[in-house]
Amino acid sequence: YHGWVYGQDGSLVDVPLESRCYHNKLDKQELAAKSVRVETYKGFIFGCHDPEAPSLEDYLGEFRFYLDTIWEGGGAGLELLGPPMKSLLHCNWKVPVENFVGDGYHVGWTHAAALGQIGGPFAGLVGNRADIPFDDLGLQFTTRHGHGFGLVDNAAAGIHRKGDGWNKYLEDTRGEVRRKFGADRERLYVGHWNGAIFPNCSFLYGTNTFKIW
Numbered sequence: 001y002h003g004w005v006y007g008q009d010g011s012l013v014d015v016p017l018e019s020r021c022y023h024n025k026l027d028k029q030e031l032a033a034k035s036v037r038v039e040t041y042k043g044f045i046f047g048c049h050d051p052e053a054p055s056l057e058d059y060l061g062e063f064r065f066y067l068d069t070i071w072e073g074g075g076a077g078l079e080l081l082g083p084p085m086k087s088l089l090h091c092n093w094k095v096p097v098e099n100f101v102g103d104g105y106h107v108g109w110t111h112a113a114a115l116g117q118i119g120g121p122f123a124g125l126v127g128n129r130a131d132i133p134f135d136d137l138g139l140q141f142t143t144r145h146g147h148g149f150g151l152v153d154n155a156a157a158g159i160h161r162k163g164d165g166w167n168k169y170l171e172d173t174r175g176e177v178r179r180k181f182g183a184d185r186e187r188l189y190v191g192h193w194n195g196a197i198f199p200n201c202s203f204l205y206g207t208n209t210f211k212i213w
Helices: 018-022 056-060 063-071 095-102 112-118 120-128 164-181 183-189
Strands: 012-014 037-041 044-048 138-142 148-152 192-197 201-205 209-212
Touching (some): 037 056, 037 063, 063 164, 063 192, 095 192, 164 183
Antiparallel strands (some): 138 148
């Protein structure tokens, strides 16, 4: 914005009108760009400002066991497509992530109108009044560091009114998931997830959205 020039290492190397505007008293070392640790997992890129934080793989920990099921899947993994949508939520920034990890209680009420129009496997949740076998609906997982997800069985394409192509893809690839990861994670692969990597990444596998808070 003001024409300050930074080197590839983040150092501040030039400030226009430095002597006239700042009387040559700028501490360029203090004003250098802050460094960010960058690590990747399955093609997803994460940045961290804390040099003392654990490695990305250690932080994800056993949650990687579950993530691999969908982030690698039966082929080359996932691809995020843009452009992104942006929203403003006036709340503590950690609340949405906790919601994505485990709050299935709101779905039948908050999303009732949409689920009623869409139909399919989620229609029975409308109004939180349906007599459906909730205990057999799916599974809930949480791991260290606040990561976790809820699974609705056999519902990966459930939110899509025209899900034939998505269902065919799942059927064509689930055998490879079973071969690589086993039958238990094949079950995860064909289900719908509401999940989160604490503290600021949430995703819906099946609905197929990925959020940064």
